[in-house]
Amino acid sequence: MQVERRGASAVALAAVGIGAAFLFRDLLFSGRVPSAGDLSAYYWPAKSLVAPLTRASAWPPLWNPFLASGQPFAANPEHELFHPLTALFLLLRFDWAFRLQAILPVVLAPFPMLFLCRSVGASAPAALLAALSWGFGGYLLSTTCLLPILLAVSVLPAVLAFAVRLGAGGGTGDVAGLGVTFGLVALAGEPSTLLLSAPLLAAAAAHGLLIGADGGSLPSRTPPRLRTLAAARGLVLGLLLGLAIGAAVLLPGLDHARKTSRAGGISAEVAGLWSFPAERLWEVAVPGLVPGGGAAAIRLAAALYPGRDGPFLNSLYPGLLVAALALFAWSRKGPARRVWLPTGVLGLVVGMGTHLPVWPLLRRLPGLSSLRYPEKALLLLVVALVVSACLGLEALIRERPSPGRLAAAAAALAGLCLLAGASVHAIGGPMGAVLVPRLLRAALVAGCAAVLLAACRSRAAWLGAWIPAGVTLVDLVLAGPVLVPSRPVAALATPPGRLRPLLGGGFDRALFHLASYHPTLGGLPGLAIPPGPAQWGLRTALDRDYDLTELAWSARATNAVSNLLRDHPELAGPVLARRGIGAVLRFRPGAPRDPRVAERLPLDTLLELSQVVGSRPLAFCVDRAVAVTGVPGWREAVLGLGPAAAGAACLEAGQEGAAAVPPAPSRGSVTVSSWRPDDLELDVAVDGPLPALVAVNQTWDAGWGARVDGARTPYLLTDLSLGALLVPPGRHRVSLVYRNPLVPAGAAVSVAGLLVAAALARIRRR
Secondary structure: OHHHHHHHHHHHHHHHHHHHHHHOHHHHHOOEEEOOOHHHHHHHHHHOOHHHHHHHHOOOOOEEOOOOOOEEOOOOHHHOOOOHHHHHHHHOOHHHHHHHHHHHHHHHOHHHHHHHHHHOOOOHHHHHHHHHHHHHOHHHHHHHHOHHHHHHHOOHHHHHHHHHHHHOOOOHHHHHHHHHHHHHHHHOOOHHHHHHHHHHHHHHHHHHHHHOOOOOOOOOOOOHHHHHHHHHHHHHHHHHHHHHHOHHHHHHHHHHHHOEHHHHOOOHHHHOOOOOOHHHHHHHOOOOOOOOOOHHHHHHHHHHOOOOOOOOOOOOOOOHHHHHHHHHHHOOOOHHHHHHHHHHHHHHHHHOHHHOOHHHHHHOOOOOOOOOOHHHHHHHHHHHHHHHHHHHHHHHHHHOOOHHHHHHHHHHHHHHHHHHHHHHHHHOHHHHHHHHHHHHHHHHHHHHHHHHHHOOOHHHHHHHHOHHHHHHHHHHHHHOHHHOOEEEHHHHHOOOHHHHHHOOOOOOOEEEEHHHHOOOOOOOOOOOOOOHHHHHOOOEOOOOOOOOOOEHHHHHHHHHHHHHHHHOHHHHHHHHHHOOEEEEEEEOOOOOOOHHHHOOOOHHHOEEEEEOOOOOOOEEEOOEEEEEOHHHHHHHHHHHHHHHHHHEEEEEOOOOOHHHOOOOOOOEEEEEEEEEOOEEEEEEEEOOOOOEEEEEEEEOOOOEEEEEOOEEEOOEEEOOOEEEEEEOOEEEEEEEEEOOOHHHHHHHHHHHHHHHHHHHHHHHHO
16 A cells, blocks of 8 residues: 555656646746746736845835835735745745746645545545646646735645545644645735635535544544534634734734725725636636637637736636546536535636626625635636546546446547537637637547547556546646746846936936826836836836735825826926926827737837926925825815925824924925835934924835934824924934834744644644
């Protein structure tokens, strides 16, 4: 038995190694980096800050001064700062650390699924089929451009495996395993995956209860009610332990979410974006319909996702044989039909979003109004397909049908694919143009499986159990490269030519990337939309809140400024100058609006960089202070001030210390003596008899503490999102320090959770 297990492990390692080497050959051997979607636009520049911010402010870096006039860094779950893979950015060269963020989760993902399938009693060939389908399938490869989801779901099957074991009567070791693996999911900082874990955990525990206590810690005659209570107790303890291990991300992350625009809920229009259309259900049997390029694919994407460039998940394809085996398993009695089929249906129904009436009802439930992008729920469908396929193959292995019968079934599947292709071809249109080649490919896959199975004669019949895994591996790695596009490092690391005058240290103001707001050209490759400029040390302001993770008052200020300048463009100079913006990058008048035309032109010929006259520095003494209330008050004050708004502060009324600010504060000079990401030291000399109001062109947050000569002073909110403080006459040393006590508290809870998990594992060994 031990030799058999070692042999199966060797086969799994070899299959995963071969598949990964082929799939990631450009990343491993050609010096390229993954570049799909958010990888190049967001994660490349955001991850490039991990090491510099750590060096500048020690671990963990709490504040990011480069994005949107400054935003929290460690508290934002989007940065996965406490995930183990993030440590690679502190240990390796940046481009290799970035490659491994996409490669390692995919390479490691098959083994948690292998563990899950072995936990439900599957044999090595059936478990290997599921492992390869999960690790190299369209769903997981589609998430390589969505790092938080990828890091979370790659380990999720291990969480389910421990839930199965607890359902079947597991002990303290399984509680510890559930806690550690669920903690890894939590450390990825992806809230949707955490929510979707609940129905998957329920399904896994139910599967474990169906298996019974064979090999577990409970006697075989334990009543079902007691068995269920024991499983529920173990699940609750394991999940609480996992939440504790993930506290380094969850504690500050929940507080951060409370301060973003998500706290008030997301509009139904935004939340329902990327709802899964029924036309894509073919993807359980053929590779993704939309990826692959070509005019037909572009038209199809436009038809299925109006107003979007394409789907949220480019593919769901688990392998043709996997889909067939899952359907076979669902046609029979057993856990596949009783447990996993309802789970998959639930994922499909939620994933279809606005196409069905369930999505609006779901968002009315408490705490779910901030959910968006229904396609995320398709995780349930994919997991159900993969696990059910494993159970289907296991049923075939145990029944031992002849290779001839299996070959005949595979041949029939090939014929069905050909028939479907002929039918779709007759219909025509974009769907036909995209789908027909994929159906022909599916027929070829099924035909190859039929030939291989027919070749298994009596002496080699055992090979038939491994053939589905082998065919699926080849099938998926040939379909996978389109889901993991790559580009040379220079394509991501080279700034647009128009930004180069700002590089080199001479530019100490913020950049307003107005080009990123262009309705049709804002997504052009190489445009370096924020946080892109951060990788070259450029601060940006008034950035679009793409992921809804900016502080709410920062996003509100961006909208208010945008609306004001749309109605009164003559105020652009003073308003931008007041916020410390020294340059504006925008498209030239007359640039083609069609991105297909613009992409054929040199990017630098489409852009222009203009300087903002009279831009204020990071910190300065204002000329006037005006008390305002909210956006309407700020707008009215700026309209009244006119050009004088460049040197004034619109102070939010009613906050502590605001009443002490004189309307005409004394003037003075401000010198920045030390500036680190979360620590700012100023030398202030106030000339007049009244105190001066020192404005700081950095986003205000309650975590910023202000001191004048060591004595605390209120840090005031001005101009909707910026900060200021009152400094008495004379010369003074001013310090601004950012602290978030929830970050170290969360880290301490995580360490305590790991120690508890280690203790439970030790008890299990004893």
